[in-house]
Amino acid sequence: xxxxxDSPPLGPEETRHLxxxxxxxxxxxxxxxxxxxxxxxxxVNQRVNLISRKEAHLLWERHALPCLALLALRTIPxxxxxxxxxxxxxxxxxLLALARPDLRVTLxxxxxxxxxxxxEMIDALGASNAQVALGRGEELGKVxxxxxxxxxxxxxxxxxLEDLVRWTRDLRKPAGVLHVFxxxxxxxxxxxxxxQFPGTKIEKSLMVLKGYTGLAENQKxxxxxxFSTTVKS
Numbered sequence: 001x002x003x004x005x006d007s008p009p010l011g012p013e014e015t016r017h018l019x020x021x022x023x024x025x026x027x028x029x030x031x032x033x034x035x036x037x038x039x040x041x042x043x044v045n046q047r048v049n050l051i052s053r054k055e056a057h058l059l060w061e062r063h064a065l066p067c068l069a070l071l072a073l074r075t076i077p078x079x080x081x082x083x084x085x086x087x088x089x090x091x092x093x094x095l096l097a098l099a100r101p102d103l104r105v106t107l108x109x110x111x112x113x114x115x116x117x118x119x120e121m122i123d124a125l126g127a128s129n130a131q132v133a134l135g136r137g138e139e140l141g142k143v144x145x146x147x148x149x150x151x152x153x154x155x156x157x158x159x160x161l162e163d164l165v166r167w168t169r170d171l172r173k174p175a176g177v178l179h180v181f182x183x184x185x186x187x188x189x190x191x192x193x194x195x196q197f198p199g200t201k202i203e204k205s206l207m208v209l210k211g212y213t214g215l216a217e218n219q220k221x222x223x224x225x226x227f228s229t230t231v232k233s
Contacts, residue, residue, distance in 0.1 A: 050089030141170025
């Protein structure tokens with residue numbers, strides 16, 4: 001299933017096959033929820049711009065595949081609390097909740113309009129292990145029940161790495177992990193982050209999938225920051 005410039009966009013079946021080829025087998029009942037998610041996403045995107053409408057036909061290739069690939073490329077422990085920081089339209093958090101019912105996913109954003117739509121999607125999909133939270137992470141992290149709550153956090157197209165480290169600091173458990181989706185050249189971001197937060201372990205990986213080269217060719221990276229030995233800055 002190698003992609004070429006003339007290849008048609010990936011659909012749900014191609015996406016599922018690629019994920020299985022890369023070690024992520026999603027049970028049928030969970031996949032049905034993901035299919036329903038795509039329908040709901042298309043519907044609500046006509047009212048509220050969650051993703052570019054020009055790319056709506058690329059929903060599986062540009063959004064579902066990279067978000068779900070996190071579960072193939074990294075290990076997220078069973079049954080943990082996950083914070084999707086700056087969730088926007090629920091990506092990747094809602095997809096993680098649908099694919100992994102053992103996770104408890106909090107979709108955090110400071111924009112009420114988008115969170116209202118995400119809550120609508122959660123209700124429509126019956127995603128009982130997902131919840132929304134309105135606010136700024138750097139403020140919520142200072143109060144219960146949010147302070148040092150999350151062992152795992154995710155972020156996609158939110159901010160520079162050093163800002164994400166700072167803004168999520170009080171939300172994270174001391175040995176927490178932050179998975180960040182990034183595109184393009186990020187070497188300078190990583191250098192700045194290491195200087196500002198000594199001891200942070202950073203793993204930067206091109207999103208290379210067996211059978212599909214599109215993410216890697218478009219310089220899509222998965223950056224994982226481990227804070228177990230970080231000195232606060």
